[in-house]
Amino acid sequence: MVSIISVAKAAGVSNKTVSRVINGEPYVTEETRERVEKAIRDLGYIPNMAARLIRSSRSNTFGIITDYVSTTPYSVDIVRGIQDWANANGKTILMANTGGSSKREAEIWKMFQSHRIDGVLYVTMYRRTVDPQAGDVRIPTVMINCRPQTHELLPSIEPDDYQGAQDLTRYLLGRGHRKIGYIRLNPILLGAQLRLDAFRKTAAEFGLAESDLSIRLGMEGPVGAEKNYVFAVATEMLQQKDRPTAIMSGNDEMTIQIYIAAMALGLRIPEDVSIVGFDDFRTVSLALKPELTTAALPYYDLGLEGAELLNSVVTGNKVPSSRVMPCKLVERTSVRSV
């Protein structure tokens, strides 16, 4: 393996001078610099991070801990945001997922520690409260899409589910809908409660009575093994004599079943019933016809900003606190004015 010393020999300088060139330090003649750079190119020298770390105790590496990657294709964008930030800032990403096991999680923290990573991004695939199982390990951490359940005060960055649902509700109201159905997400998800609250409060502020709202549970049970009532519930809701003119769905995925339920009853979208989703999971929202009006969860930005936040924690630049990022309403064609 070609090391800094071989380069030094080839360039006829000392190892320290090579080190200076590599790290862009001052006090090197332009001529020396060029000679060293040539030697580096010729020999195909690539610095050894491990050796660097052992001296400088800064690994320039962030770790990502996720819970379930596979079962939720939605939030992979968080990871992409992190990776883009890392790429733009010369950081390396170590990645591991717990699969929900806290034993495995403890091992991951140790593994991260053994690599002397600079910071951890703790990412959950659904927004929820969690308790990182770091054991004795102490590494600067930023939580993305989740927040600590108890004592420990870790900075976090989350989507603004409330504002997203509020925007969606106002949108429906603004288009004249006065009878609105709501099919709820799994209540164990933090976003579920916030979205429902926003829906209820916004409708009430607008003067709708609770009886104008038809609120039903679409899913429940543990993540990954939930019971799914969406199709049945949507069918019932749409068979009511005084059926809603619009249905708001807990998320885009559930909307597939609402579409199918409506169509099976011979109802057209949006002529007979308007539908809005949540998440902007494009695999679904663009595949549905008419395409789905929904609120986009800012997953990519969560990752990007989370990494940036972690970096400022690590370098001690700012005192970081918890943040919330807005959801953006994406207007397509699944809603009509009444």
Added chain:
Amino acid sequence: MVSIISVAKAAGVSNKTVSRVINGEPYVTEETRERVEKAIRDLGYIPNMAARLIRSSRSNTFGIITDYVSTTPYSVDIVRGIQDWANANGKTILMANTGGSSKREAEIWKMFQSHRIDGVLYVTMYRRTVDPQAGDVRIPTVMINCRPQTHELLPSIEPDDYQGAQDLTRYLLGRGHRKIGYIRLNPILLGAQLRLDAFRKTAAEFGLAESDLSIRLGMEGPVGAEKNYVFAVATEMLQQKDRPTAIMSGNDEMTIQIYIAAMALGLRIPEDVSIVGFDDFRTVSLALKPELTTAALPYYDLGLEGAELLNSVVTGNKVPSSRVMPCKLVERTSVRSV
């Protein structure tokens, strides 16, 4: 930072003895071992991988290079398979994605090299041929879901699209369907051609004429910016006087549009028309009602086996060659016998 030497001092032994305990080497008294282990616990000592690597030049780390993670939620399972293997075998995973830029890819290879990783898993989100842009970097590599375009002969592991489509076609044929529609995937995807070939040949072997087959293009154009004709094509196909009794879809995602097209025409599934997908992208295949019969792409196993394969390349145990993994037919309720 607590090092092996602090542990040695605390336990009243030499650094080498501590090293023996850590690495589970023989020739340590049970009593000494216990004393060392206690010191390790007390001090919260965690080995420094960087220091270990610098001596042993085996990083126990694999790198994953992906192209597009975000736009394709489908194949995240590959990554999960890799991570599970890594976890079970004490390896660490370094991850980076190119976003399609070969400049960035070259940087990633260098970054991997600078971390002295043992091997690279080159993963694409769609099955296709690619040319790794490794530059001068030489690291053992296994390709997952793709194969090298040119000269270089890298071991690869891919799903058996042909067999999957063959099984699906036989399934339809076995259920009495004799007029079958096929809506094609984007032709730039390797799987698209294979699936179509399998469909055509299997139907021909069974005695169907080309005129019994209604084959239409569902999508085309560059990945991430493709044109989507599925809804229109499905609608046309189902309006034909002599319409197919079953439609085979390029993938599950496209099936959403086929369902909606059928239902908008007042057709019931599967009574009036049977539908099969491909991929078993469960977000879709389980959300559709009736639930979708489809062929499951073995993504998780691709990751698991790919990592295993890479490991045998790295350790030089086997001479690895290219492999193909079967797709599994998942029977649900979207097909009826005619």
Added chain:
DNA sequence: TTGTATGCGTTATCAG
């Protein structure tokens, strides 16, 4: 069964 000495590829110190 245990310990000592040396070296891995860097960066840091300090002297030139």
Added chain:
DNA sequence: CTGATAACGCATACAA
């Protein structure tokens, strides 16, 4: 501006 040398945390060879 440049270089000699120490030091980082660990593993390896060899000695005891």
